[in-house]
Amino acid sequence: MRFLNRSVGRLSRHRRSRLAGLLVMALGLLAMGGLYAAFAPAQAEETTSTDAQVAQGRELFTVNCSTCHGLNGEGIKLTDGDGEDQMGPSLVGVGAAAVDFQIGTGRMPLTQPGQQGPAKQTVFTDEEREAIAAFVATLGPGPAIPNEEDYSTAGMSDEEREKAVVLGGQIFLANCTACHNFDGAGGAMPRGGYAPSIHDTSPKHIYEALLTGPGPMDKFSNGNISSDDKRAVIAYIESIREEPEAGGFGLGAVGPVAEGLFTWLGIAVLVGIATWIAAHTTRTSKKKVEEA
């Protein structure tokens, strides 16, 4: 099973490197005229996707995504003796927001199917990402890419922000810290899974992650945590990022385990000093001249 997975993965990488490069170039040239749309995202998100964009998305999808997710995004399930193993889940109904998150954070395409995708450098341009998102959005109704006013805290007045930070902190502690830890440093999940650190996640991606529940993460749709409350959470996360460290270096913000390690470093230093205290000083072979 593992072997099969790997060989499929390798094949797909080949395809990507050879064809995708050409295609990306060709499409990039063709789409020059559409650059304006890419630079004005708020508007681009609101405009309904054009047929041309969907077509471009389909092309990109076929080349880059269909190996795991199927030609029509229906997902691929492989079966072996033990049972079912999913290559790639169905993308019907995941919406444009999921695509924007997964590709925008570099999680997709995966290096290898079957593992949890880490955030990495994205391989698509903004415009390609939007095209794929537009295509996936046609597969079934799902959350759209959020508007800037949904997630951005820029427009808040000081008073609003202060209130949002306090409320967001409470929602964060109730819903997020269990997995992502009190500082957003991340934590362990069953069977090698993990909740990633959210220290560097952009507000848009935080919003999309809540909305779509990427990978094994739960969904926090707008019916669960309202859009305003999501923005409050983002305001809180931003506030603890900006907050200067009160107590000195944070030791990775993982709690008492790191503190224990530093305790033993402290003990090692003190034992070193104890060695110095008890060590013998330099001696000389000279004799003391007795003054009569």
Next chain:
Amino acid sequence: MSIDTSKVADSNRDEPATAKGPSKVGAAAGWADDRLGLAGVMRKNLRKVFPDHWSFMLGEIALWSFVVLLITGTLLTFWFRPSMSEVLYEGSYSQLRGIHMSEAYASSLHISFDVRGGLLLRQMHHWAAMLFVAAMMVHMLRVFFTGAFRKPRELNWVIGSLLLLLGTLEGFTGYSLPDDLLSGTGIRAADGFMKSMPVIGTYMSFLLFGGEFPGESIIPRLYAIHILLIPGILLALVAAHMLLLVYHKHTQWPGPGRTQENVVGYPMLPVYMAKAGGFFFVVFGMTALMGGLLTINPVWKFGPYDPSKVTAGSQPDWYMGWPDGALRIMPGWETHIWHHTISWNVFLPIIVLPGVMFTILLLLPFIEAWITGDKRDHHLLERPRNAPTRTATMVALMTFYGILWEAGGNDIIATTFHLSINQITYINRVLIFVGPLVAFLITRRWCISLQRHDKEMLLHGYESGVIMRSPEGGYSERHLPVSEEHAYRLVAGREPDEVYSIESDADENGVAARGTRLQNLRAQLSALNYADNVQPPTAEELEEAHDHVDHELELQSSLAHPADGHQFDGHNLHDADEEPLR
């Protein structure tokens, strides 16, 4: 016995002090002594001898961090409010402004953000607590590995063990006081631990919490325990520990002039007053640096305790990590019987196991004394290698502790090294049984081979690294005799080990003593302890070996230059006379 004391100054001054006329100091001392009569005691103890060795300073780290704890703790009580009544936070940490929280948590925030130096005090107090327990453990290991716990010091071992236990409890109660999310989660778990005790558990929990968890009594109660009850006992035990230390005098490493009957070292006044006093400032400075630079327990980020909230990486402080690890690797066993529940999955690892481990720790000196049957006083330390089974026993216990400790951080290990918690847990479930056993066997054999190495050195000298070619063309490595002082150090204080056997208790008629099961066990343990040890060479063996070396040297005397090889390795400097005093 006679010790050559001719070379030792009975005062550490260069010339004898001359009695001076009446001075102000003398007058003040006289005034005090007229009323207190302390001159007798002080005369005896001001020049108490401290042997110089780094490992004798480990207990001092613990002592001084305890002093730091008392100082910072007292200051913290001026601002901390141990109350669980609900207040609305209006302080300067804006992320929590307007949130309902306990007064204890609000005052912790106040100390951290609105009192100048308050956060420093909090962090110093916490770091010092972590160092305190760690230093006690390191000190305990030193005492055990060197055999310093043997008669007449067993009671001081017991006191030390109690200090370790109380220090841990003190740490746990302190961890629980700020009433932040992490400390509340700790108390929540402690409530679960108590409830796991059959019959009395639920009632214990209700009494401690003043009703149902969490109630509003637990923090004031823990506070009373934390600042009054346990520190009081700790202080008394520390005093007893040090009085006994003074009474028994320090142990020392054997060496030239250092015997069972004396202590050689520096006097308390002035040298050790300065060294130990200086060390206090070092420990204080070190905790201040840690408190200033390293965040510990950022309570403001955890938020106030709420029984419905939790954070990933919920861990106790490091010294509670090992029973927590035991909890994590324990399978989920529970017995339901006659409408009652016994949760072995909690009761065994968190109530029974620490109790058993502590009892073992307490009894270690007595178990060893029972096996050896040795009733003599021991003031000379043993090198760990010369007690292979003792050393291996502690290493096995350390391995057991270490595996549980690592299991207590399994989630952090999983995320840091990209492993699966499940697999780590399965591996730990095996390792906890196999690890200590393997560690025991390896350590024991290791010690024995080190002993063998020592004996080789005594009998045949050390390997000089000089290759000699004989006229016949054969090659051999020169072995050179070790210096007299080094040789003495290797045999000093060592006696041949005696293996106890039931036969040796036979009466005069040759009838073996009634072999009770206990005596059988003792004989078996004694064999395990001593049968495989390498015994120190006897005078005859040494004599014979020396003859051999002399003979070899004679053969080379025809050479133009001495072929002792010293010209290559620089060891010719290592004459006993020039060896610095140790």
Next chain:
Amino acid sequence: MSHDESNLPVLDAEEPIPNPGLPEHQWRPTDVDEKMARRAERQVAAWFGLSMVCAVLFFVSYFVFAVGDDPSTFLHFRTSNMALGLCMGGAFLFIGIGIIHWARKLMADHEIVELRHPAASSEEDREATVQILQLGLEESGIARRPLIRNTLLGAIGLAGLSPILLLRDLGPLDISVLKHTIWDKGMRVVRDVVGTPIKVADLEVGDLVNAQPAAFFETDEDGEPLVEGAQLQVEKAKASVILLRMDPADNKPGPGRDDWAVDGIVCYSKICTHVGCPISLNERTTHHLLCPCHQSTFDLADAGKVVFGPAARALPQLPLMEDAEGYLVAQRDFTEPVGPSFWERDSQ
């Protein structure tokens, strides 16, 4: 047992190598060379001087760097704590280093010898003490008058118990409260923190809601919360729940729980059955819920059964239904005590 000098093992006679005795004292450069000594003296003074500089900086930092609403910052740190810690650390550390340097370089360093004495007292003292003890016992007549002894022991024992009895009122002992929570028939399940009720249509498949009973957010006519303070904490410690909406086809209800879920929305206690940590680390793809304290893992698609870790019992499930307005409500209280096991818990 002997306790005289023979208590110390006599080794020297048997030692295979004779004790060479203490080696001759060797002087330090500072002992024989006044120039070196003066240099060391200056070094010690320099450490003390450095310490004074740090102490002065500490005083300055205390007044210069603000805390509170508008704290001073430096890089990404609040300045006050770091400056105070560094200065105080330096002030103390340098005193320590200076003193130790002084002791090592300049204080007389002849080692001195103290002779040991056995820990035990002399035989004479022992006998005398034992005699005094016996005399005291005899003179008191306690051995001859067992009536006095026994009644005294009884009196002390009973009197000693009385302060312990006072501990009884540390807390009420009605442990039956553990068997119930605030949940009741028809009580709405509301979102934690904000307290808004939830409709089935609000949730998508894969949504996880950290929820509470509506009672925690209800207020009386004056706007005062009905449940607050310690009582709120006590109730929260039992009544916190999580809602999870999954594909109804994935859910495998336990026996007798066929109607406990609403359209694939299940509700479980948030309190771990191991030692009671709140637990909401759910893996959406597998419906496995992990406890961050000791890693017990529960399968929410399979009646909350334990699939891994130290917990022994499944998570208690709260039966759900919709009320007239379409909001999710509890059918009833939990059918079993939530949270960690206890002796009186009937788990059969």
